[in-house]
Amino acid sequence: MEITQGLLRAVQQGPDAPATVFMGRTRTWAESAERIARLAGALRGLGVQPGDRVAILSANSDIYHEFMLAACWIGAAFVPVNTRWSVAEIAFSLEDSGTAVLLVDENFASSIFDLRTQAPVLKHVLFDGDDSGPDDASSVEELIAGSEPVAEVHRGGDALAAIFYTGGTTGVPKGVMLSHDNLIVSALGSMASGHWTRPGAIYLHTAPMFHAADISGWVAVNLAGGTHVFTPRFDAGAVARMIEEHRITDTILVPTMIQMLVDSPEAAHADMSSLQRLLYGGSPMSEALIERTIARLPGTRLTQAYAMTEMSPVITLLGPEEHHDPLLRRSGGRAAPHVEMRIVDEDDNDVPPGTAGQIVARGGGRMLGYWNRPKETAEALANGWMHTGDAGYLDDDGYLFVVDRVKDMIISGGENVYSTEVENTLATHSGVGMCAVIGVPDPRWGERVHAVVLPAGGVRATEEELRRHVRERIAGYKVPRSFEFVDSMPMSGAGKILKRQLRDRHWNHQKRHVS
C-alpha cells in the first residue's frame, strides 16, 4: 500500500469536497491533488530521487499536508522536523538523514542561515510564507505555480515513507524509519477499534505535525476521505472556536491541552458538540480531569492511546466506555487490533498477569529500524519485538498499566520497585520540593531504594519523617533505605530529571542488571 492511495481515493470519492482548511483558505481534494503533483514535479526538478529524504520545518499548515504527499508521490521519504529543537539538533538530524531539500515556513525562516551553515548537506531550501523569504530560498508557491504535474512513482509497502527523529533524555537523536505499510496499517488498526476517525471526519491538526501521533491521524483522515483543518499552534480559546466554526469531529491532544480546553475561560462558551472523538496520549489523564472533560464534552468519545513513534505509533487503546471505570481509567488500555503486546522479563520470557516487566510490541506498525543505526535497531527489535523501554504489567483482561521506565525500575531483594510510585508518595509530603528515587548498589539487596530529595522552600523534613510518611502509604519494601538531600536537580531541556546522572554517582564501575 502507498500513502498516496488515500489522496487518490479521496479524489475519486469526493473531488469537490474540502481536503484542507487553513487560515481562511479551503482547497478541494481535486485542487489538493493538482498542487501535490506540481510540487512533486518541483521536487523532482530539484533532483529528488525515489528513496531520497526531504524535510519540513514548519508549523501545522496545508502545505505540510501537500509536502508529505508530494514526497510520497515521487517515492521520496518525508522527515518532519521537531520545531522545538535547537538549530544544532535540527542540523544533526538533517545531516544524519542526508536530507538535501528542506521546506521552512515563515515561523522558522530566521533559522535558515544557521541551518545552512551547520548542515552543509542542505542543497535547497524552500520557503513557505507571504513575503519573499530569504534570498537563498525558493518560494514554494512559485515552484508549485511554475512546475508541471508529474506522474506518480509507485513505491510503497515496506519502502521508507518517513523518518521521525526522537530525542529523549539520553543519547543522540535517532531517526525512526516508518514504511508506507507501517503508517497505513497502524491507521487502519486504530480505525478498526471503532474509536477513531470515520469517513467524513473533520479533523483538527493542533498537536504538532512533527510527531507521529498527529501524522497517524493525518493518514487516517486521508484514508477516510475526510477534511483536514490546520492551526499553527495550540491556543485553547482559538481551538474551541475552530471546533465550533468548522464542526470538527476528531482531534488528537495531549492531556495538558485538554486541561486548557476544558478549563480556559476563552473556551467556555464555544459550542464543541460536533467533537465526536478525542484521542489523547503522552500520559494518562487524572481522574479529576477525566471528570471535567466528560462534563464539558458530554458527546465526545474519549480514547487514550499508549503509543511510541517506533510503533507508528499506537500500541494500546483505552476506549470511551472504559473511561467510566474507576480502575480501568488508570490503565493505558489494551492492544489495538493490529498490535501484539507482551510483558517480558530480562530474557524476553513472558511474565504472568500482575507481574511487571518490559512492554514489548510488534504488528503492522512496527518500525523498519533506526536510520543508519544497525546496532540500536538490533537491540530495540531483538527477537522481532519492539522493546519499548517502559515497564508495565497486564491485568487478567489484558489491560496495560505502565509503571515506570525499565531503566528506572529498581529490583531490591527480588522485589520490583517502581520509582514513580515511591516518588509520587514522597511528593505528597510538604517538605519535598522535587524528588527522584533510584536504585543504588547494595551488598545485601542487590539494589537498594534510594531517594534524592530537593527540599521544599523553607521546610526541611528529616529522613525519619519522610521514611514514616512513605511507610504509612505503600509496602515496606518500597520505602527508601537511604536518602540524599540536594540543593539542585540535574534536569533535561524537556524538564525531566536526569536520573542517569544521579545513578552514575553511585554505580560508577558496576553494571546494573536492569538496562
Next chain:
Amino acid sequence: MEITQGLLRAVQQGPDAPATVFMGRTRTWAESAERIARLAGALRGLGVQPGDRVAILSANSDIYHEFMLAACWIGAAFVPVNTRWSVAEIAFSLEDSGTAVLLVDENFASSIFDLRTQAPVLKHVLFDGDDSGPDDASSVEELIAGSEPVAEVHRGGDALAAIFYTGGTTGVPKGVMLSHDNLIVSALGSMASGHWTRPGAIYLHTAPMFHAADISGWVAVNLAGGTHVFTPRFDAGAVARMIEEHRITDTILVPTMIQMLVDSPEAAHADMSSLQRLLYGGSPMSEALIERTIARLPGTRLTQAYAMTEMSPVITLLGPEEHHDPLLRRSGGRAAPHVEMRIVDEDDNDVPPGTAGQIVARGGGRMLGYWNRPKETAEALANGWMHTGDAGYLDDDGYLFVVDRVKDMIISGGENVYSTEVENTLATHSGVGMCAVIGVPDPRWGERVHAVVLPAGGVRATEEELRRHVRERIAGYKVPRSFEFVDSMPMSGAGKILKRQLRDRHWNHQKRHVS
C-alpha cells in the same frame, strides 16, 4: 502480521470469554488456544512442515476455526475445500495444491474412499465426527487429546496463509494464494469503514466457511476478540432462532439467504434485534428486498460488499445510509479504506466517470497469485492491479456500478452494450423463458447485438415483437439486431448460461477484441 495474533490477543484480553459456540458446546479463548496448540502438535506429528498445505472438507464448525489456526500455528497454509464440488473437482484441488493432510467431517465422510483413490497425494485423513469414522481416518479428537501443545512457529507477513480454489464457468479451478497480511489488512480495512465487526462482536458463521467472505469475517472476529457461533448449514428458521438465542451482532449472508430470513414464516417471530451489522455480497439486493429487510430488521445496519477471493475479498462497500438512497442502492459502493480501485480500458488506461471498462483493484488484500500458475497470475495482476474481469463504471463520487462481465460486454459501432441490461429487458416479455445476449461478428458494426431466446412454455413471440419490446425500454443501439430461438440453453453446473458456447458458434476462427 500473523493470523494467530488475533487468537493470542483474545486470550490476553478475555481468556474466559467464549471463543466458539457450536451445537451446544462453548469453548473459551483459553480452551480454544489450548486445543489449537495440541492440534498443531498433532499436525506436526503427521509431518506437516512450515509452508505445507493442509485442507479441510467440512460444514461450518468450531473445529473449522481450530483447524485453520492450528495450521497457521505451525506455519502451514490452510485450504478450505468447496463442499459443493464433485469428488473429481476436490481431488483436483488437493493434487494441485499438494495437500497431504485433509480433515473431513461426518457430512463428507462418504467421500473419503473416492478422494483417496483420486488424490493419491493424500497421506493422512483426519475425521471429525461422533462415531469412530472410516477405518483409515484418524479421529481429530483423539489426536488433540493425545498430542502435546507445541510452540508457535512465527511465519506471517507475506507468507502464504491460505489457498482458496475458485472455479467459475470456464477453465480449471485456480488456487488463490492469500498471505497473512492479505487477510489481516482486508479485515482491518473493512472494520475501519465503521460498517463491520467491533470488539465484542458475536458473529454467526452460516455462509459457507470455504468462501473467503466468511473467512474475512472470521479473521475480523479474531482480531476483535469476539465470539464465533457456527451453524453447519443455512436454514432460515434455525438461523433466526440462533440470532435470538445467542444475541448475534454480526453476520455475512448472500441476498438469497436474506430473502429467506425476512420472508420465512419460521423466522417471523424470532427476536433479531441484537443484529447490529449485516454484510452481504455476491450480488446487489432488489429494491423490494432492501425495503423488506429494513422493515423486518430496523436496527440492523446493512452493508453490501463487492468482493472477490483474489482481493481477500473486499473491494468496495456500500454503507447503511446509502441503502436509503434510491440510486446508490443499485451501486456496489465505494473503494474500502484499504483498497485502490480504477476503471480501465483495454490498455489499462483510466476511463472517465460514467464510462464503462474493466474494474481493477489493488491494496493490502491483493492476492499473492494463483498457486503454480505464473501465466494466469501475470495476466490477472498485470501492472500490479488485480483485473477482476468485471465491467463497471464509476459515478462522480466514486460509486461503482457493475454492469457485466468484461467478456460478456459487447462493443457495437463503438458503443458499449451490457448484455445483462438487454437480457433483463428481454426477460420482462412474457414470451421469453430464458435468454442470453451476446456479441457476434458483424462486418459493419464490428460486433452486433445478438439474442438467443428460449421461448416461455406455450408462447412464441416473434422477433419483431421482441425487438419492439426492447426498443420501447432502452436505447436503440442496445436492441438486438439478430435473434435465435432455441429449444435448450447450455448451462453450467452452477446454473449459469454458458455464453462462451453460444459465442463459439459464431466466432469460430475470429478473435474478439474484448477478452
